[in-house]
Amino acid sequence: DAKTTQPNSMESNEEEPVHLPCNHSTISGTDYIHWYRQLPSQGPEYVIHGLTSNVNNRMASLAIAEDRKSSTLILHRATLRDAAVYYCILRANYGGSQGNLIFGKGTKLSVKP
Amino acid sequence: DAGVIQSPRHEVTEMGQEVTLRCKPISGHNSLFWYRQTMMRGLELLIYFNNNVPIDDSGMPEDRFSAKMPNASFSTLKIQPSEPRDSAVYFCASSNEQWDPPQAYEQYFGPGTRLTVT
Numbered sequence: 001d002a003k004t005t006q007p008n009s010m011e012s013n014e015e016e017p018v019h020l021p022c023n024h025s026t027i028s029g030t031d032y033i034h035w036y037r038q039l040p041s042q043g044p045e046y047v048i049h050g051l052t053s054n055v056n057n058r059m060a061s062l063a064i065a066e067d068r069k070s071s072t073l074i075l076h077r078a079t080l081r082d083a084a085v086y087y088c089i090l091r092a093n094y095g096g097s098q099g100n101l102i103f104g105k106g107t108k109l110s111v112k113p
Numbered sequence: 114d115a116g117v118i119q120s121p122r123h124e125v126t127e128m129g130q131e132v133t134l135r136c137k138p139i140s141g142h143n144s145l146f147w148y149r150q151t152m153m154r155g156l157e158l159l160i161y162f163n164n165n166v167p168i169d170d171s172g173m174p175e176d177r178f179s180a181k182m183p184n185a186s187f188s189t190l191k192i193q194p195s196e197p198r199d200s201a202v203y204f205c206a207s208s209n210e211q212w213d214p215p216q217a218y219e220q221y222f223g224p225g226t227r228l229t230v231t
Binding site: 034038042043044045046049100101102103104105 | 117146155156157158169219220222223224225
């Protein structure tokens, strides 16, 4: 499985933007970049995913490097509720077990008031 | 929609006892996943069902673990006999996967069952 590398932890101030990096130098052409987050004592929740182009949704933006070997999840204005572990996952666009999510250790984001 | 429902939320049992965890996926979803999360090993996929059929159970730790999905709205994960090293949070997730053409949609996770085996 293609792997991702994320910083173990990051800190942010409330209401400031947060840029969470992810390196995935061995990404293949069929791999989508997915981000999930896990708030304390909850199950993971989907944040965003993309293939080549930058993506925006109500939760965040995903900026993907031109060579696709890295990406950045952008939270435009961090709130205390955004404190969570953020997982960057490469997911093959296949059905069946080839498309399973493989969670790494993620980045633990702390948000200071 | 109520989301993925898991029960019980907490389970404390003694070593050697049988434990059954339950999951109700989101209505209309065709895929169901069981995960286990521990501090040491993180979040691991145990088994994956598509249209009620087990597709990949390579993550099931050993024969003490079994999972069933008798219909589209219910799944169980059973541990018999349980051991202290099975203590973890067990998550169920569901998704609406399509294989032709293949598209992998986001998974929706339940709140988890915290299992403690003493």
